[in-house]
Amino acid sequence: MTFQPLMDSLQQMNALYANLIELGERKKEQVIGNQLNDLTQTLSQESKVIKSLTSADQARKQALIAFQQEAGVKADPNMRLEDVVKHCTSLAQKQALQSVSTELSGRVRILRQLNETNQQLVRQALDIVNHSLDLLVGSPEDEMVYQNPGLSASHAKRNSYFDTRA
Template sequence: MALTTLIELLERLDEVHIQMLDLAATKKQAIMENKVEVLIDILNRESKTMKLVGQLEEQRTQAAYAFLQGVGIRSNLNLNLTELSRLVFDPEDKSRLLQIQKKLSGTLHHLKEANELNQKLIEQSLTFIDYSLDLLVGRPNQEMTYHHPSDKGSNVYRSGLFDARG
């Protein structure tokens, strides 16, 4: 009974992570097309989905503890799925548990890759925006007024790409 609940929660977690993967693909497109409104909407949906993931994770932890107590282990061990599968003796249940573990692991791996790609795209977009602003406005260290060439002490140079002084 507790194992069935645990497997169902793992399947639900996989479904939610697949939704996050779909959101990541939509986010990638929004970043590439520079659609800020769509990006904000996606971020709000991601936030709601992450809250759901947190709730499911909490339920999964409780189901794992219930399973451990069902097999006679009274301590609250924080075992991973491979370790839990060693305590399952029914071959069919063990197979289901290991199958969902493999599926969830693959989904999480794809989600991690998608998030890393989106992060790189955002960094490139910010770099491009900064470069474009520099082309339009000019570098802050380029003075608009005349200074004698020997007077080099008054120049202000930027320390990096983004100027936090506002």
Template structure:
């Protein structure tokens, strides 16, 4: 039944979000400890979870399309899960879908906040590294951008040559 497939897909999405939340929390301590190897291992786990998330999301879309057909309606382009919940005729199914959708949205929002915080933490860590490198290497003596030589710093190794002979 397509409704059961939709419930399974939503539960799978919630489980994956829970795993991503745990990894995001772990990432905070890893970044603070500056453990690059652990960060790379964690990133590999995140990549695998994101692949699973995409599969579950596709499964949810497929199950949602089947659910629309099952209730005898066609999904509009851009229709959302909330639209399907309103169209479901059974109250117990609506309640179950609303509960799962609310849990998924809650996990998604929490993950978004933690990821934004982690991104800020990583940016601050990179700024600290740049600052420490500047302290070690010292200030740059030479400008990096091009500037034409000033009038007093021209060629001084002989008589200046004109590019246009006025005697001709």
């Protein structure tokens, strides 16, 4: 009866991926809304879920090895779920594994797309911040041009609120 622990671990992973998707959507809204304090809390929650996902994956690997041993198959903790289905004895087990496999694949695909979107949003936010700083402080290219030290003493280098030497 080693099938049930395998299904339990897969269902737990499925729930954790659903939680990550929810947190990813929240992150997206927080980045768009520039809610940095809330974003920090969401990142902390996401980190906890990822730790839980790591332990759930370890449980899945152990349950998979036990299932493989019972089925008389060579132990491979990285065996794909499609291959595990082939070693199930009952139709109900096969259908349950296929269902969980489909759900997991869909959630992973959604999570990847969401992470790509969030990465693009963060890059755009950083570009906006860098552009705003360049407008306030002046672009770094302005300082890279050689000027005669005797002539530049009479001109103010920058007219800004920030001390760039700090």
